[in-house]
Amino acid sequence: MNIGIDLGTTFTLCAYMNEKGIPALVPDRYDANAFRTPSVMLIDDSGVHVGDTANELCEEDTTSNLWRNAKLDLASDKLFQAIDGKAWKPESVSAVVISKVLADCQMYLTESIKHVVITVPANFNAEQRKATKLAAQMAGLLKVSLVEEPVAAATFYGCVNNIPKSTVLTYDFGGGTFDASILEVNAGNSKVIASDGSNSLGGNDIDELIQNLVFSEFKVEFGLDISQDQESQVKVQKLAEKIKVGFSRPTIRQVKKSIVLQGRAFEFLLTRSQFEELLQPIIDKTLVVCESCLAAAKMNWSSIDEVLFVGGSSMLALAKEKILAVSGKDASTIIQNQPHQAVAFGAAIIAEQIGGGVADTNFQYGATSKAIGISVINKTTGEADMEELIAQNTPLPAKVERTFFTQRNDQQYLVFEILQKGNNEIQPSSLGYFKFGPFLNPKKNLPIKLTLNCDTEGIVHATATDEGSGQELQKILSKEMENAEWIEEQKQLVEYAKHYV
Template structure:
């Protein structure tokens, strides 16, 4: 059975697997396109439409269409459709079901085992939510890996035998991150990463939407604002995306804005567009410079290649600005498909390695033979290592004994090597406490801070304390962050001789919620 890699994007998604000559191949969807819009249309209570048709439906039925749901992953929010609330995990699961079903139709092979990619700067809650989305979709999620790692795997396959340091600049539809990675003898090591999961091509689109609306308002000041009408707004969003794509190859383009029986012709030049969005591009440059500064502090003084990934990196101003700022000519590395292809390669290699580790050598060799791998290639896969880092700092909320000031004690720092397993000692604050509240905190800003307001609470739970204990009774907290960026927290006390564990639930859905969602949504038709 084939294993698959899925690029679950904010605006577009795609799925790939390794073919019989060991090449990563993207599977075209039922509409014969490489990528599928990450848009969900709740047509009826029993039928959900995903993809281009859903995107087109947003113009007529904007209240029944959900897009950019990736930005809500890890948040405890819902969208109500036909009287039923849906979590971000459930909505993302519909996109995953569409990708899987179309791949099965294209290949005739069942899609079960998958690796799903996430932005490098996704935290524990977002990564866990992505894993749960896959489970709700009925998939076995082998692993969650960062998009730049997937891109680096693709880059390494296309440039075999090259030892180098690369800077991956990943500007997707809804997220941005930048990562320094070393490739050495086929091994991949992430040096550091940084980013902003609320910055992406969709923000460039938003600026164009406002520009088109403003051009209409200037020409027709006597009619209502086009952005006050949901249908007109959705049409403007479609027009803005097409305008952005057009200005990639053309220097100017004209859009007809129609609203309330009136029409305005808005001519937009590439120069207009770049001036309008300069601050957004500058934010990506600032983050990139911060990443390079962190890399230097870790001993990586320079990089050999600048690799552009993500559909939005195709905007001419991106390559021009980066070349000027960094003095290196960027390489546009199959920006729309590189991540899915890398995920497919990783899924194949990880499954092969796990089969070998589990003693299933015959099954592993059969898998390698189907992919046409030589014995040398099999050995390289078996020996390849991938090392990554924490995307953010993680800790718990603590209280100063003397001042009673609340602060965050970070156990794992941003860009610490993974896996991380850190244990620190704490103590009760008052006499006769019967419980300790464990509040797990995650860095929210660009840099780690002990101020509570600069962190997000991503989980909480209580640890029971034996009765009659004085203030200062010791407890121990352990943070285990695996290579996927998924966090496990335990808290314990040892005096009674019994270990008390607190398994903190990360994210908005419990495993029971996931099982219930998978069952309740399985009867819905996804097309």
């Protein structure tokens, strides 16, 4: 059995191909009617809790420490402090969420799991992708492939509808990320032409705007600022999510909710016009990303055959209205084909292709989500700058070689800082320092060839060779070695958590 996992910011879904060759979701092992696992974790005196159980416990005790949005913190230094003093990294929390859906699979599916595809946002950098794979490995998965979310969604769309060659723009508006990708779709195959996106733009931003409005109106009515009160924050967050979901139904003109905050009954009313006024700046930001993606592909809206909406937030009517307005397209070109499940279904299809030998792990699914280069000193400003070696949206796998020269006779090493930068990013992100050496015969102007490989999963690998001797140089320092100091400890935490999930 091969499965696909949509490891989402807000929810995680797992899918497989059933006996009819149709993708289907794996249900929760305790609730056959539940197919989404909230991507949250809570630890209390009774152990580790994931998904709905964690949310329910948090509602009972709003002072509980609940970890949300771990996906957005992958490859960061953020820590989740548990009640026992243990510090959990985002990779470990994601591993526990993956472990939970794997436990669901073991209960529901009769066959053992062979290959797993996990989806990532197109805008994830190489370190975030490596962190996703590390989370999967901590969960006990050995054969894992990463596929970008828009590729998975487009694959599902192409397979189910048997679409002939078509150019599709995916408008992927999830809980914490937004991606726009342009793909060539041909039945079950999808090839990325260009991608752009933001890891700080998603449905959570909409929730936050509604929450701020609730706190503001409560303060006007009662004269109290409760925005920093933890119990009120939890309640208002849930309220905001319900209001947003309510407005995803186009016939709803207003949402009216009653809530008790600090012992005071409060009635909150939000009309559609008020909601869309809040929403408009966020939708406008998604359109900027779409235009940037089109520019990168050297296309305009007339080049796009269909716009594929993916993710829960894409169901908001204003998103469709805005896309139609800027593109000049007919409403029939907007495809909303199971936007909540499309990524998981596509991941299951690709997992079956890989696991069944229809496609191998070198199949070209994507393109570089960000430009890749090295840190250099700008000769004009004297400040650190990025020298681009692999352009954004280069088809994967991508490879570049560049020769550098030593500066001194006694120089034993060369150190490179590898960087990545997207079109809409001001500053590049660092993939770490890579120190190569020692050289067999050090001398000034010794030619050292640096090779950068970005594999089919968007993960960057760096190697260096002494061109004089042909010696492949040892990689002395990198983020992988730094990570080794904490990985073993985090694995033990995940193993402990598996007893509960």
